[in-house]
Amino acid sequence: xxxxxxxxxxxxxxxxxxxxxxxxxxxxxxxxxxxxxxxxxxxxxxxxxxxxxxxxxxxxxxxxxxxxxxxxxxxxxxxxxxxxxxxxxxxxxxxxxxxxxxxxxxxxxxxxxxxxxxxxxxxxxxxxxxxxxxxxxxxxxxxxxxxxxxxxxxxxxxxxxxxxxxxxxxxxxxxxxxxxxxxxxxxxxxxxxxxxxxxxxxxxxxxxxxxxxxxxxxxxxxxxxxxxxxxxxxxxxxxxxxxxxxxxxxxxxxxxxxxxxxxxxxxxxxxxxxxxxxxxxxxxxxxxxxxxxxxxxxxxxxxxxxxxxxxxxxxxxxxxxxxxxxxxxxxxxxxxxxxxxxxxxxxxxxxxxxxxxxxxxxxxxxxxxxxxxxxxxxxxxxxxxxxxxxxxxxxxxxxxxxxxxxxxxxxxxxxxxxxxxxxxxxxxxxxxxxxxxxxxxxxxxxxxxxxxxxxxxxxxxxxxxxxxxxxxxxxxxxxxxxxxxx
Ligand SMILES: *[C@@H]1O[C@H](CO)[C@@H](O)[C@H](O)[C@H]1NC(C)=O
Ligand SMILES: *[C@@H]1O[C@H](CO)[C@@H](O)[C@H](O)[C@H]1NC(C)=O
Ligand SMILES: *[C@@H]1O[C@H](CO)[C@@H](O)[C@H](O)[C@H]1NC(C)=O
Ligand SMILES: *[C@@H]1O[C@H](CO)[C@@H](O)[C@H](O)[C@H]1NC(C)=O
Ligand SMILES: *[C@@H]1O[C@H](CO)[C@@H](O)[C@H](O)[C@H]1NC(C)=O
Ligand SMILES: *[C@@H]1O[C@H](CO)[C@@H](O)[C@H](O)[C@H]1NC(C)=O
Ligand SMILES: *[C@@H]1O[C@H](CO)[C@@H](O)[C@H](O)[C@H]1NC(C)=O
Ligand SMILES: *[C@@H]1O[C@H](CO)[C@@H](O)[C@H](O)[C@H]1NC(C)=O
Ligand SMILES: *[C@@H]1O[C@H](CO)[C@@H](O)[C@H](O)[C@H]1NC(C)=O
Ligand SMILES: *[C@@H]1O[C@H](CO)[C@@H](O)[C@H](O)[C@H]1NC(C)=O
Numbered sequence: 001x002x003x004x005x006x007x008x009x010x011x012x013x014x015x016x017x018x019x020x021x022x023x024x025x026x027x028x029x030x031x032x033x034x035x036x037x038x039x040x041x042x043x044x045x046x047x048x049x050x051x052x053x054x055x056x057x058x059x060x061x062x063x064x065x066x067x068x069x070x071x072x073x074x075x076x077x078x079x080x081x082x083x084x085x086x087x088x089x090x091x092x093x094x095x096x097x098x099x100x101x102x103x104x105x106x107x108x109x110x111x112x113x114x115x116x117x118x119x120x121x122x123x124x125x126x127x128x129x130x131x132x133x134x135x136x137x138x139x140x141x142x143x144x145x146x147x148x149x150x151x152x153x154x155x156x157x158x159x160x161x162x163x164x165x166x167x168x169x170x171x172x173x174x175x176x177x178x179x180x181x182x183x184x185x186x187x188x189x190x191x192x193x194x195x196x197x198x199x200x201x202x203x204x205x206x207x208x209x210x211x212x213x214x215x216x217x218x219x220x221x222x223x224x225x226x227x228x229x230x231x232x233x234x235x236x237x238x239x240x241x242x243x244x245x246x247x248x249x250x251x252x253x254x255x256x257x258x259x260x261x262x263x264x265x266x267x268x269x270x271x272x273x274x275x276x277x278x279x280x281x282x283x284x285x286x287x288x289x290x291x292x293x294x295x296x297x298x299x300x301x302x303x304x305x306x307x308x309x310x311x312x313x314x315x316x317x318x319x320x321x322x323x324x325x326x327x328x329x330x331x332x333x334x335x336x337x338x339x340x341x342x343x344x345x346x347x348x349x350x351x352x353x354x355x356x357x358x359x360x361x362x363x364x365x366x367x368x369x370x371x372x373x374x375x376x377x378x379x380x381x382x383x384x385x386x387x388x389x390x391x392x393x394x395x396x397x398x399x400x401x402x403x404x405x406x407x408x409x410x411x412x413x414x415x416x417x418x419x420x421x422x423x424x425x426x427x428x429x430x431x432x433x434x435x436x437x438x439x440x441x442x443x444x445x446x447x448x449x450x451x452x453x454x455x456x457x458x459x460x461x462x463x464x465x466x467x468x469x470x471x472x473x474x475x476x477x478x479x480x481x482x483x484x485x486x
Contacts, residue, residue, distance in 0.1 A: 015300020018045030031058035079121025085128030210282035
């Protein structure tokens with residue numbers, strides 16, 4: 001059988017997960033704190049809702065890939081003036097690239113819904129911005145598109161019958177041509193939470209959350225016989241079919257927003273911690289597994305999660321303020337369940353990178369724990385020897401802190417590994433001082449052992465108390481250098 005494929009959707013790189021950074025917080029963290037959080041969570045892609053200079057400067061040199069946005073209120077000016085567009089690009093892009101790896105410009109945000117009167121100049125704005133990138137020789141590195149709401153796609157189930165709201169065809173047809181000719185993506189904001197909420201019970205919660213469904217509950221597209229196991233895939237395929245109905249088959253979909261709120265009003269009962277955790281964990285695993293969609297299996301659908309922080313100053317129902325993965329202090333709202341999908345995103349202790357002696361802890365108990373850590377615990381305590389960097393200050397709390405921190409990191413920051421019978425605690429503060437660098441500080445990778453290490457709780461016995469030669473123990477241990485940390 002000769003099969004001539006006209007469907008040429010392809011992706012240049014593996015699917016990635018990024019995060020949107022909204023800034024409607026009463027105590028918005030400083031850009032350097034935002035970037036510290038991104039690094040600690042190994043977040044490699046972000047999308048900003050503007051082109052904030054402070055953020056772009058803080059992101060310089062991090063290798064983090066950045067999508068910037070031209071705010072809707074600037075679109076009319078840019079769509080009407082080529083020189084305004086050129087000025088915007090020189091101020092916000094050229095000034096920062098390549099130190100800051102800007103990969104994408106989002107021209108506006110859900111313009112059809114939020115600012116329909118700008119529709120007529122939208123494609124012109126994209127073209128002017130693209131023209132300015134061409135003039136700066138940056139058009140291959142930086143892509144230009146505009147995020148649309150999934151509500152612009154009508155009759156999205158079955159996906160094969162989906163089409164764009166015809167009212168917008170006069171804009172969509174030239175938009176898709178532009179995306180085609182510039183190798184850009186269709187940017188789509190997908191919210192299964194709202195689809196589920198508005199479906200009056202037609203959409204099962206599990207189908208919205210990517211949870212397994214019994215085979216008889218799976219949604220089947222009667223035209224294609226493709227099986228859909230979640231709303232997200234169905235919506236992405238609906239976008240592919242809607243584009244196909246306008247004869248466009250080679251523009252990939254990039255999901256610029258998707259997420260689930262962790263808290264809501266009494267009439268938003270499904271905005272819960274559990275559901276938000278389930279949705280975002282499953283979404284991340286789904287995207288990183290490069291599964292693709294039923295229509296385009298194996299073509300990854302890169303996605304920016306909505307969003308990094310809870311935005312407490314957002315208007316609207318309680319859920320509006322609770323889409324974040326973190327609070328303003330960088331503390332995770334919930335612990336994503338990402339076992340097996342690589343080192344990315346928050347575990348509850350992720351931002352508490354150090355384990356130290358508890359303030360005011362009994363010094364005999366600290367000594368016992370210290371002796372244990374440097375002995376059976378197999379921590380390399382040579383830095384605590386006289387003349388070594390962590391000898392001063394020569395007191396048990398300070399020495400114990402070094403040993404606890406090393407043990408905690410050696411154990412991969414596992415649960416219960418910063419306890420030591422209650423005399424240890426987790427902290428975000430880096431206890432390094434002078435030339436005494438604690439594991440987990442910037443530039444220090446965790447060192448962990450290729451062996452099962454005993455647990456203090458079960459083995460702490462008087463036989464280790466008073467042992468003073470701890471520094472010599474552990475030197476013979478075969479170690480494995482791991483990049484557990486940044
Ligand atoms: C930016 O990221 C892209 C995509 O991964 C990469 O190919 C490129 O080398 C990076 N550019 C800079 C200046 O770091
Ligand atoms: C717009 O400006 C760019 C340079 O920024 C130039 O290359 C292009 O020809 C101009 N287009 C029009 C229609 O004037
Ligand atoms: C299609 O878009 C027009 C213009 O924004 C809007 O008035 C209309 O309600 C939309 N139709 C549907 C079915 O959403
Ligand atoms: C798509 O292609 C078909 C067949 O070539 C044609 O009849 C139709 O008018 C085209 N539609 C659009 C929106 O270009
Ligand atoms: C990942 O994809 C493979 C096939 O490509 C599939 O067998 C596996 O179940 C997927 N895992 C998840 C977590 O989706
Ligand atoms: C989070 O925990 C999982 C499973 O314990 C682990 O595989 C992953 O590397 C951890 N992520 C971070 C950022 O620590
Ligand atoms: C123990 O740490 C010291 C630095 O404090 C280092 O020189 C030595 O190589 C380490 N020993 C082992 C076995 O890793
Ligand atoms: C040690 O005991 C504490 C309670 O005293 C417990 O929370 C912790 O999980 C235990 N550590 C291990 C490794 O079992
Ligand atoms: C930490 O690990 C990274 C990547 O694995 C490596 O490039 C870096 O040199 C390591 N740093 C130290 C201090 O070992
Ligand atoms: C630990 O060491 C053994 C023997 O050297 C090796 O076979 C094993 O793969 C190692 N395990 C890990 C997790 O590196």
